[in-house]
Amino acid sequence: MKKILVPIKMVLDANMRPRVKADGTGIDLSGMKLSINPFCEIAVEEAVRLKEKGLAEQVVAISIGPAKAQDSLRQALAMGADSARLIETDGPIEPLAVAKLIRMVVDEEKPELVILGKQAVDDDCNQTGQMLAALLDWPQATFASALRVEGTVVHVTREVDGGHQTLSLPLPAVVTTDLRLNEPRHCSLPNIMKARKKALDVTPVAACGVDTVPRLKVLGVKPPEPRKAGRRVADVSELVGDLRAAGAI
Amino acid sequence: MTLLLLADHDGHTLSDATARAVSAARDMGGALHLLVAGENVEPVAKAAADLSDVDKVLMADDPALAHMLAEPVAELLVGLSADYTAVIAPATSIGKDILPRVAARCDVMQVSDITRVIAQDTFERPIYAGNAIETVQSTDRLKVVTIRSSAFDAAPPGNASAPIARVSLPAGAWKARFESEELTKSERPELTSARIVISGGRGLGSAQAFQTVLAPLAECLHAAIGASRAAVDAGYAPNDLQVGQTGKIVAPELYIAIGISGAIQHLAGMKDAKVIVAINKDADAPIFQVADFGLVGDLFTLVPELVHALG
Ligand SMILES: Cc1cc2nc3c(=O)[nH]c(=O)nc-3n(C[C@H](O)[C@H](O)[C@H](O)COP(=O)(O)OP(=O)(O)OC[C@H]3O[C@@H](n4cnc5c(N)ncnc54)[C@H](O)[C@@H]3O)c2cc1C
Numbered sequence: 001m002k003k004i005l006v007p008i009k010m011v012l013d014a015n016m017r018p019r020v021k022a023d024g025t026g027i028d029l030s031g032m033k034l035s036i037n038p039f040c041e042i043a044v045e046e047a048v049r050l051k052e053k054g055l056a057e058q059v060v061a062i063s064i065g066p067a068k069a070q071d072s073l074r075q076a077l078a079m080g081a082d083s084a085r086l087i088e089t090d091g092p093i094e095p096l097a098v099a100k101l102i103r104m105v106v107d108e109e110k111p112e113l114v115i116l117g118k119q120a121v122d123d124d125c126n127q128t129g130q131m132l133a134a135l136l137d138w139p140q141a142t143f144a145s146a147l148r149v150e151g152t153v154v155h156v157t158r159e160v161d162g163g164h165q166t167l168s169l170p171l172p173a174v175v176t177t178d179l180r181l182n183e184p185r186h187c188s189l190p191n192i193m194k195a196r197k198k199a200l201d202v203t204p205v206a207a208c209g210v211d212t213v214p215r216l217k218v219l220g221v222k223p224p225e226p227r228k229a230g231r232r233v234a235d236v237s238e239l240v241g242d243l244r245a246a247g248a249i
Numbered sequence: 250m251t252l253l254l255l256a257d258h259d260g261h262t263l264s265d266a267t268a269r270a271v272s273a274a275r276d277m278g279g280a281l282h283l284l285v286a287g288e289n290v291e292p293v294a295k296a297a298a299d300l301s302d303v304d305k306v307l308m309a310d311d312p313a314l315a316h317m318l319a320e321p322v323a324e325l326l327v328g329l330s331a332d333y334t335a336v337i338a339p340a341t342s343i344g345k346d347i348l349p350r351v352a353a354r355c356d357v358m359q360v361s362d363i364t365r366v367i368a369q370d371t372f373e374r375p376i377y378a379g380n381a382i383e384t385v386q387s388t389d390r391l392k393v394v395t396i397r398s399s400a401f402d403a404a405p406p407g408n409a410s411a412p413i414a415r416v417s418l419p420a421g422a423w424k425a426r427f428e429s430e431e432l433t434k435s436e437r438p439e440l441t442s443a444r445i446v447i448s449g450g451r452g453l454g455s456a457q458a459f460q461t462v463l464a465p466l467a468e469c470l471h472a473a474i475g476a477s478r479a480a481v482d483a484g485y486a487p488n489d490l491q492v493g494q495t496g497k498i499v500a501p502e503l504y505i506a507i508g509i510s511g512a513i514q515h516l517a518g519m520k521d522a523k524v525i526v527a528i529n530k531d532a533d534a535p536i537f538q539v540a541d542f543g544l545v546g547d548l549f550t551l552v553p554e555l556v557h558a559l560g
């Protein structure tokens with residue numbers, strides 16, 4: 001195939017503990033480490049592996065987000081993507097609008113395969129790939145744990161509630177990644193240097209002609225109810241006594 | 250106001266997640282119709298009709314619906330959606346796969362994985378692995394919502410059966426094809442609906458230890474077995490047992506975490522359990538911060554002792 005498109009999102013690093021803003025309007029990201037969403041990193045890795053196997057000629061990464069999301073795109077380039085595009089927006093943008101913007105890019109770039117993360121670990125929506133597939137009227141395989149391209153067909157094994165399921169999709173198609181699809185590579189310094197020279201095209205969202213007005217109103221964000229502190233038990237018999245007293249067993 | 254709920258099932262039995270989603274639908278108010286899609290699903294439709302608060306069951310029986318693949322089921326739901334104010338589904342692997350496809354086709358923004366209904370159009374949902382709870386209001390005409398089952402109780406059987414009406418799948422050329430499936434067989438209770446869950450982590454050290462150390466405890470407590478991502482990645486347990494932000498979300502009466510450190514992504518899947526027990530040899534493991542009862546020590550001696558004490 002000629003081209004794979006990989007949409008990536010920059011999110012709060014998975015190792016950071018999110019803090020709710022005191023005014024209850026969202027999460028305080030100031031001074032926090034932002035990284036490429038882990039599922040998107042897996043998507044980039046899979047696309048690059050397909051290219052390395054000679055099954056794809058070109059990998060294009062795209063992100064919709066603030067100027068800083070260029071850092072995540074540079075990481076994708078260092079992993080082996082050939083070029084990158086940022087659709088720049090500072091405002092909040094929902095999966096439906098993201099899917100519409102990606103569809104616009106699909107119309108321009110004409111990839112045969114789009115690989116996305118199954119969910120972004122900040123908003124945990126788990127929607128964008130499915131929405132994109134619907135808008136394009138392409139087949140979809142979500143939660144992929146294995147992927148094999150054979151001519152113009154992609155065979156995808158999916159992680160489902162009861163175990164695994166394998167589907168075959170004629171290209172063009174949309175795939176979303178689960179955790180066990182691959183282990184993303186670490187970027188070497190020479191590759192990071194090389195990535196600086198690769199093309200990264202920036203388009204302001206206003207130039208896209210896509211309706212991005214949010215449909216959901218966030219009325220508030222609060223921390224979860226804290227659990228009341230527990231205690232240590234000295235041994236198994238104390239534990240069994242406590243569990244019986246609590247009616248748990 | 251009428252809501253349409255996509256029933257989750259495995260072709261034979263209606264899942265517990267469906268009964269829980271019915272409770273969420275009842276909180277949203279209005280009449281409730283359940284859609285049972287599949288092949289030879291009459292028994293499932295009958296079970297759906299027996300749930301309380303269900304006013305009508307729509308049954309779509311078609312070989313093309315056999316594996317509930319996204320394209321045909323979404324098409325069916327899009328066709329039906331004009332008559333409804335909301336299309337909802339439990340956030341199972343089926344619901345998560347299909348509903349966003351319906352939402353995009355209807356030009357609606359989905360509200361994912363809600364844990365509470367505040368009003369017909371306003372919901373609470375966890376974000377950032379449950380480290381924050383967001384209250385969102387949908388401004389779309391049609392509401393498309395997935396339900397986190399662990400946050401709702403299962404609807405009980407009703408007094409009378411709801412009527413069952415057949416609906417047909419519009420003709421279409423579905424592109425994705427089903428090839429095969431490998432389902433984990435287990436005699437144990439299902440993870441997301443079990444009263445007690447015993448989970449093992451990397452501390453177990455092997456797939457064998459899941460069998461020799463964890464299984465006897467699960468047996469004597471009639472518990473389901475779960476696992477951390479590290480345990481699944483290492484091949485100690487199958488993928489469908491993973492508990493956490495990116496695995497299954499559970500809220501049992503009792504959760505026993507064994508050899509699990511308590512990373513936030515794991516806590517996201519179990520911190521709403523009523524009682525949490527942690528067994529870990531590291532007294533500083535973060536799991537102890539959420540545990541009601543913490544036992545510090547070697548799991549290879551403590552777990553057999555526990556089995557013995559319960560025996
Ligand atoms: C600067 C900024 C601030 C925001 N502030 C808020 C806020 O305060 N409150 C709020 O509720 N929402 C806010 N949002 C919106 C929120 O980020 C969206 O809900 C989110 O973009 C989509 O949800 P998700 O990432 O969980 O989607 P999912 O459907 O879980 O994402 C799945 C996959 O889709 C792809 N994808 C998703 N988003 C993008 C993207 N932007 N670019 C490229 N690929 C993508 C990735 O491959 C990802 O792995 C903000 C967004 C931005 C950009």
Ligand SMILES: Cc1cc2nc3c(=O)[nH]c(=O)nc-3n(C[C@H](O)[C@H](O)[C@H](O)COP(=O)(O)OP(=O)(O)OC[C@H]3O[C@@H](n4cnc5c(N)ncnc54)[C@H](O)[C@@H]3O)c2cc1C
Nearest residue numbers: 450451452477478479493494495496508509510515530548
């Ligand atoms: C995007 C993303 C998504 C993720 N999603 C999930 C998810 O859904 N679910 C999930 O679980 N994780 C998830 N993770 C991984 C998570 O961050 C942790 O890496 C994982 O939960 C660790 O598993 P663990 O506690 O079994 O292993 P470890 O952190 O290695 O902990 C093992 C524990 O066992 C104890 N131990 C060892 N030997 C013994 C013994 N003999 N007796 C008693 N105790 C012993 C140790 O003291 C230690 O605390 C995700 C990570 C990312 C980045």
